[in-house]
Amino acid sequence: MQANILGIKYRATITAIEAILKAGNRVEAGGIEVQPGAVFEAAQKLYSAQDSWRVYLIRPPKDIIVGHINEPPFQTLRLENEPEFPGEYPAGWAERGTWMPCPKCGTALLWAEAGYVPGWRICLNGHFARLPSDGREASYEGDIPEGSEYYGSSLESIRYKPYPEP
Numbered sequence: 001m002q003a004n005i006l007g008i009k010y011r012a013t014i015t016a017i018e019a020i021l022k023a024g025n026r027v028e029a030g031g032i033e034v035q036p037g038a039v040f041e042a043a044q045k046l047y048s049a050q051d052s053w054r055v056y057l058i059r060p061p062k063d064i065i066v067g068h069i070n071e072p073p074f075q076t077l078r079l080e081n082e083p084e085f086p087g088e089y090p091a092g093w094a095e096r097g098t099w100m101p102c103p104k105c106g107t108a109l110l111w112a113e114a115g116y117v118p119g120w121r122i123c124l125n126g127h128f129a130r131l132p133s134d135g136r137e138a139s140y141e142g143d144i145p146e147g148s149e150y151y152g153s154s155l156e157s158i159r160y161k162p163y164p165e166p
């Protein structure tokens with residue numbers, strides 16, 4: 001199975017990073033893993049765009065807004081109730097889809113469009129899902145059948161180790 005959601009860099013607010021950690025995801029800042037409770041300290045050490053947050057997404061938290069800015073790292077994360085970044089404009093449909101949880105189990109959705117129509121995704125627990133055209137909520141499209149090229153996708157098949165359930 002080919003699945004890569006690793007290594008996406010973002011400029012993010014401290015509250016967005018806290019929400020991401022609280023949901024059980026892994027985050028690095030400047031190559032160092034951020035522990036829950038140490039987000040502010042890590043933010044103080046960020047001094048260039050190269051040191052943006054690196055997010056390893058397993059469970060997308062709710063209320064995350066994905067945006068774009070015209071300088072590295074180009075993608076931004078904030079909570080819905082926070083002000084926009086200076087110069088922020090909305091991220092594309094597929095980029096917002098990266099932060100959409102599986103409607104059945106809540107895990108992250110991976111690209112799975114080979115042989116299917118745009119918007120097909122699989123989650124980390126073996127469900128098919130489809131991104132909506134309005135970018136709001138993915139739909140559940142059934143379990144991945146045995147024999148599918150995507151059969152056997154699971155949290156364990158992902159290269160990194162997830163945090164325990166919160």
Ligand SMILES: [Zn+2]
Nearest residue numbers: 102105123127
């Ligand atoms: Zn699922």
